[in-house]
Every structure is written in structure tokens, then in C-alpha cells.
Amino acid sequence: MECKALPHKQSRLKVFFAGVIGAILFVGAINAVHAVGNEPAFTPSDTVIHLGVEDGWPPYADQYGLGLSTEIVKAAFEAVGQKVKISVKPYARVLSDVEAGHLDGGYNVTRQASTEKRFIFGQSPILTASASFYYEAGSSQDYQTARDIPDDASVASIIDYEYGDIYQSQRQRFNEVSVARQHQIIRMLLAQRVDVGVMFDRVVDYTLSDMNLPANVLSRGAVNHTSDIYVAFSRKNPDSEKYAASLDKGLLKIRKNGVYDALMQGFVAR
Incomplete structure (x- = not known):
């Protein structure tokens, strides 16, 4: 009699443990989703990069921050879906604000030994x-x-x-x-x-x-x-490496699709 009941008991145990394991997996999956949802992930669309530009280097950036440099930076970030906010300040103030972390980055910066100590740079200059x-x-x-x-x-x-x-x-x-x-x-x-x-x-x-x-x-x-002219990113911001990589991708895109050349040709014609 007991031997005949054993298969039935084993079957019930299998069902029981399968249910327990399934419940554990379900709770684990819920916790995993919750954890991922709480992680500070960087994507181009969910943040606005605040950049500074000088107000006295025309035709690259005039008193309003308008010029070739601004056009290139905006086009590159737009190519990867990244929003930017641009503040116009004297050049020395741009550098000090980036270094202090008040700005995420600033552009029209020459990459050389002295600036590499202060800022983070991507691989590609915006112009020379x-x-x-x-x-x-x-x-x-x-x-x-x-x-x-x-x-x-x-x-x-x-x-x-x-x-x-x-x-x-x-x-x-x-x-x-x-x-x-x-x-x-x-x-x-x-x-x-x-x-x-x-x-x-x-x-x-x-x-x-x-x-x-x-x-x-x-x-x-x-x-x-x-000079190779770059966007310099703040060493105070933990996302600066990602911002620089995003800019590099955008610059590559606008060089491939002809936007960069069109901007440069318009600059030469001015």
C-alpha cells in the first residue's frame, strides 16, 4: 500500500516545489525590475547637458554665443537625441564654472597639457x-x-x-x-x-x-x-565621460551625413 502511494506523494512534492521555485523566481523578477527602475541610468533623452560658451570669439562664438562652434555643438548633440542648454559668459568664467562643476561643460577650449589636468575631453575636436x-x-x-x-x-x-x-x-x-x-x-x-x-x-x-x-x-x-578646439567637461560630474562619448558619436554622425561639411562651407563663405 505505502509503495503504491509513493509515486502519488512524489508527484505532489514535485508540484509543491515547482510552485515554491516559481514564486521565488516571480518575487526575484519583481525585485530586479524595481532595482533597475531605481538605478540612475544615463540616456540622451532624459537629461539636459548645461554648457557654457564665451561671449567674445567671433565668428566662432559672438557676444550672444552664436557662431560656428555653437552650430557644430548643437548639431552633434541633436544627432544623438541629446538636449543641451547653453549659457553665454566671459571665457574665464566658463572655465571656472566648468571646473567648479557649476556647468557640465564648456566649449572653444584648446586641448593641451594644462587643460587636460583640469577637464575631461572626448576623442574628437569640434574644429581646428x-x-x-x-x-x-x-x-x-x-x-x-x-x-x-x-x-x-x-x-x-x-x-x-x-x-x-x-x-x-x-x-x-x-x-x-x-x-x-x-x-x-x-x-x-x-x-x-x-x-x-x-x-x-x-x-x-x-x-x-x-x-x-x-x-x-x-x-x-x-x-x-x-589649436584643436574641444568641448571640455567637468571633472566634478560623474557623467562627464558619458557626455564626452555622446558628443563623439554625434560628431561622427554629422561628419558622415554631410551636416558638418555644410556648416564649415557656410563658415568659409562668410
């Missing part, structure tokens, strides 16, 4: 820009690199701008006169208040035109450096 030495027309000076500039020479520059690693290594020897606006450098050169100024070439062209001055009022010398 060359800067040269400028003198008053008729000046006999013609420095080939920052190493050629004599000690205590007066050199005009923009506050907190980066001018390449060579210039950075030499600038402590100069009597550097740093100002906030490009037209201030041009006026100092014309008034012979400084020996040489370092300015980005397209910015000089734009600023001279805006000041209604002919190009020949200044003498353009050797190229100081060519």
Missing part, C-alpha cells in the same frame, strides 16, 4: 583654429615661436586663453597684458602699447571688419600654433 603673432604694421619684429620672444617683452593675450604648449611653457618670461576682448588687443597694438599680440586668425579678420579697419593696419607674423 590657427593663431599667429600680430604686430603693428611696419614693425620689424618677426618671432617664429614663443621661444624667440625676449624676456619682459609685452605680449597681449586674452584672459585665460590657451595658446599651445610651447607658449604655455614660455609665458612666465613675458610681461603679458591679458584683456577680455579681441578689439582691445588690436587697439593696444595700434597704440604701440604692446610689442606683439597673439590672436586667432579668423577672429582677427572678423574683428578688424567689425571695427571698420583695413587688414593692413596689422602685420601678421608666423603661426604660433594650431
Whole structure:
């Protein structure tokens, strides 16, 4: 009799344990879903990246933050569905706010040794820009690199701008006169208040035109450096690496689909 009942008992036990296991799996699945739902996941559509841009580097970014750099950054993030908010500030303020974590990032930053210590960068620059030495027309000076500039020479520059690693290594020897606006450098050169100024070439062209001055009022010398211009992301933000990777993907997309070339061609035509 007991032997005959055993198969029935085994069957009931199998059903019982199957039910227990199923219940455990069900509760586990519910907990897993709940846990995943509480995890802070980054997706391009669920956050707004707050970026800063300077207000004095036309035609890359004018007093309203408008220009080629802004068009490229917005197009790249839009290509990956990422929303951005852009605040316009003086360049030095952009850098300090990014470094302090008040902004997620800032753009028009030259990637060099000094900035890599302060910020996180992606793999791709948004553009490249060359800067040269400028003198008053008729000046006999013609420095080939920052190493050629004599000690205590007066050199005009923009506050907190980066001018390449060579210039950075030499600038402590100069009597550097740093100002906030490009037209201030041009006026100092014309008034012979400084020996040489370092300015980005397209910015000089734009600023001279805006000041209604002919190009020949200044003498353009050797190229100081060519900058890879980036979006710099804050080291205070744990998502900065993801933001940089998202930007890289967007830049790749707009280079492949022709948007980047169209923006650059429009820039050249201006």
C-alpha cells in the first residue's frame, strides 16, 4: 500500500516545489525590475547637458554665443537625441564654472597639457583654429615661436586663453597684458602699447571688419600654433565621460551625413 502511494506523494512534492521555485523566481523578477527602475541610468533623452560658451570669439562664438562652434555643438548633440542648454559668459568664467562643476561643460577650449589636468575631453575636436603673432604694421619684429620672444617683452593675450604648449611653457618670461576682448588687443597694438599680440586668425579678420579697419593696419607674423578646439567637461560630474562619448558619436554622425561639411562651407563663405 505505502509503495503504491509513493509515486502519488512524489508527484505532489514535485508540484509543491515547482510552485515554491516559481514564486521565488516571480518575487526575484519583481525585485530586479524595481532595482533597475531605481538605478540612475544615463540616456540622451532624459537629461539636459548645461554648457557654457564665451561671449567674445567671433565668428566662432559672438557676444550672444552664436557662431560656428555653437552650430557644430548643437548639431552633434541633436544627432544623438541629446538636449543641451547653453549659457553665454566671459571665457574665464566658463572655465571656472566648468571646473567648479557649476556647468557640465564648456566649449572653444584648446586641448593641451594644462587643460587636460583640469577637464575631461572626448576623442574628437569640434574644429581646428590657427593663431599667429600680430604686430603693428611696419614693425620689424618677426618671432617664429614663443621661444624667440625676449624676456619682459609685452605680449597681449586674452584672459585665460590657451595658446599651445610651447607658449604655455614660455609665458612666465613675458610681461603679458591679458584683456577680455579681441578689439582691445588690436587697439593696444595700434597704440604701440604692446610689442606683439597673439590672436586667432579668423577672429582677427572678423574683428578688424567689425571695427571698420583695413587688414593692413596689422602685420601678421608666423603661426604660433594650431589649436584643436574641444568641448571640455567637468571633472566634478560623474557623467562627464558619458557626455564626452555622446558628443563623439554625434560628431561622427554629422561628419558622415554631410551636416558638418555644410556648416564649415557656410563658415568659409562668410
